Amino acid sequence: MSGLLGPALSGPPTVFRNADALREQPTQDRMLVATLFPFNPTLGFEMFELTLLPGYERYSEPHEPGVTEHVVVIEGKWKYLLMTSGKNWQG
Secondary structure, X not given: OHHHHOOOOOOOOOOOOOHHHHOEXXXXXXXXXXXXXXXXXXXXXXXXXXEEOOOOOOOOOOOOOOOOOOOOOOOOOOOOEEEEOOEEEEO
């Protein structure tokens, strides 16, 4: 099957990151952060693992137009409020 994809690309070596080793508490709130992929300006992409401790709440300013945020809940429940164009969405 790999023959269908073309020749292997050469480039920098694959990097594996351990979130347990990277996780830190950058502020006094109840959120832990591990930077899995630092921001890459060529791709316009970064990826974090966030651990939200019980009772954590955050209200933040909206992202710049064109920014997409993907959220994947691995364990537990997450409740959000999304405000856009004068409409509120809850999930």
